[in-house]
Amino acid sequence: MKVYEGFSVSDGIAYGKAITLCYERKFVRDEISDDEKENEIARFESLLSSYLESERVKVVDKKLESLLNVHIELIDDPYLKNTIKSKILEENKSLEKAIEETFNQICFELNNLESDYMRDRIYDYISIQEEFIRTLTSAKDVEITENKFILFIENLSPKIIDKYKNRLLGIVSTNGGKTSHASLYAKNLQIPYMICDSLDLKELKDENFDCILDCDSEKIFLSPNEDTISCYKNLLKSSQKEFLDTNIVRTRNNRYIRVCSNISSFEEFEVSLKNGTDGCGLFRTEFLYMSDDSPTEEYQFEIFKKLAESTDKPIIIRTFDIGADKKSKFFRLDEEKNPFLGLRGFRIYKEFHKELRKHLRAILRASAFGNLKIMIPMITTLEEILWIKNEILKIKDELKEERVDFDEDIEFGIMIETPASVFLFDILVKEVDFVSIGTNDLVQYMLACDRENSKMQLLYDCYDPSVIRSIHRVVDIAHRNGKRVSMCGNFASELDAVELLILLGIDEFSVTNDVLQKIKKRIKLFDQNNYLDFFENINKFKTGRSVLYYFDNK
Ligand code: PEP
Ligand code: MG
Numbered sequence: 286m287k288v289y290e291g292f293s294v295s296d297g298i299a300y301g302k303a304i305t306l307c308y309e310r311k312f313v314r315d316e317i318s319d320d321e322k323e324n325e326i327a328r329f330e331s332l333l334s335s336y337l338e339s340e341r342v343k344v345v346d347k348k349l350e351s352l353l354n355v356h357i358e359l360i361d362d363p364y365l366k367n368t369i370k371s372k373i374l375e376e377n378k379s380l381e382k383a384i385e386e387t388f389n390q391i392c393f394e395l396n397n398l399e400s401d402y403m404r405d406r407i408y409d410y411i412s413i414q415e416e417f418i419r420t421l422t423s424a425k426d427v428e429i430t431e432n433k434f435i436l437f438i439e440n441l442s443p444k445i446i447d448k449y450k451n452r453l454l455g456i457v458s459t460n461g462g463k464t465s466h467a468s469l470y471a472k473n474l475q476i477p478y479m480i481c482d483s484l485d486l487k488e489l490k491d492e493n494f495d496c497i498l499d500c501d502s503e504k505i506f507l508s509p510n511e512d513t514i515s516c517y518k519n520l521l522k523s524s525q526k527e528f529l530d531t532n533i534v535r536t537r538n539n540r541y542i543r544v545c546s547n548i549s550s551f552e553e554f555e556v557s558l559k560n561g562t563d564g565c566g567l568f569r570t571e572f573l574y575m576s577d578d579s580p581t582e583e584y585q586f587e588i589f590k591k592l593a594e595s596t597d598k599p600i601i602i603r604t605f606d607i608g609a610d611k612k613s614k615f616f617r618l619d620e621e622k623n624p625f626l627g628l629r630g631f632r633i634y635k636e637f638h639k640e641l642r643k644h645l646r647a648i649l650r651a652s653a654f655g656n657l658k659i660m661i662p663m664i665t666t667l668e669e670i671l672w673i674k675n676e677i678l679k680i681k682d683e684l685k686e687e688r689v690d691f692d693e694d695i696e697f698g699i700m701i702e703t704p705a706s707v708f709l710f711d712i713l714v715k716e717v718d719f720v721s722i723g724t725n726d727l728v729q730y731m732l733a734c735d736r737e738n739s740k741m742q743l744l745y746d747c748y749d750p751s752v753i754r755s756i757h758r759v760v761d762i763a764h765r766n767g768k769r770v771s772m773c774g775n776f777a778s779e780l781d782a783v784e785l786l787i788l789l790g791i792d793e794f795s796v797t798n799d800v801l802q803k804i805k806k807r808i809k810l811f812d813q814n815n816y817l818d819f820f821e822n823i824n825k826f827k828t829g830r831s832v833l834y835y836f837d838n839k
Pocket of ligand 2: 662702723725726
């Protein structure tokens, strides 16, 4: 038995036959003559079209599908295509050499960037390059006869996962990054996946061996001995029997806490329902406005109705939140110097009044078919709330006159994402049925640091005492007024923040699909008695670190 350590991309344990895919790099010529250039360009064009044709990964979740197909966008980049062509035409490079040099240059530049996310794009480029070279050298796919197996490979690509997805017990790659698109795909399919750079695939290639992949303790056992196998068989049995919580869970002190989902398509909600969600805490409706045309009221109504009819659990529809990071093909907003401080969210509603009315009419009409709620993004002032409430009222009157059914008592909520809404909350709270804290924006506005700027990562801290005090203030005021507080920013999806957020009084977490069950599990383990001194400390935390330190030492 040999034991290796690596780092986990996707959780879980797997036991089974190992299959190693190891592609030999065939020798290719570096230089070509002038006469061969035309042929080389033709080979490139045909390579591109076959790649673009065959690489598209299709999954139910449309948002994930577009993420996974980022590979195709990387390839469709004119800079990349022109660089390869000019290496052939101007430097007499063979196609293989031109590809190698161009990709090496891109990876070199990415490697110099500070953001981990951008550095992980290197692995996307490497997997495309590998796929290109394999196609050019006509490398045949190895026939795998094993029905289910653990795949060992140097560079993982979404295409490889897609090809074997129903047969993969687990994956080990010797190269890769946590946020590459292949990693994202493996995570979404919940296939245990680890990266281990100390394995020598050439050595393993011809061997026939079993493997245990333990992504929870980040260990890989090659040809495990009997004791290890029996220990893991028990673990596997108990994890397979793991119970899917489909009801609202409660802490050990009997506090019920809802765990809902953040979604941006109906398909995503179907996955959430299978994952045991308690509802939808944030339906991002921006996708409706991604094409040139204005979506009709009828089209929107059908989507909201389908969603409403799919469950009796509550569904919060956030009205369109366009501007700043959320670009739209339809709403052509003027360039602004500070888009995050400009026209976004609620602030475009008066200008696009016709669109807003269609949108609200569609939501209200669909409310007759299920448990829908309306939520407004980027609220800063009381006037904004009064204005939008009046718009909703006018539409309700209209629908009554038209004798169209809708839920007269549809709940109305706002997102808390600006410091103004936190400090005015004692006034705003009177006008709403519920609120949802959008930490993604609240943190950026509270700490005056761009949520998308990798150089701001240290300052952008959800644990900062100013953020913790804001959440505490909002929950405290809401509860004193008998209103519920949800959190739909990414902070709610952070496993290590669960205890803090329960203590702060969050009633509903709205999270991404991959952590939904884990958060439910953590809520069930929570015992208030372990944190009796928390409220003595809440105004004493001086830094984000001191908040973390408090929880690390519990
Ligand atoms: C937020 O700001 O926390 C939020 C959930 O909204 P979005 O990320 O869509 O801006
Ligand atoms: Mg936001």
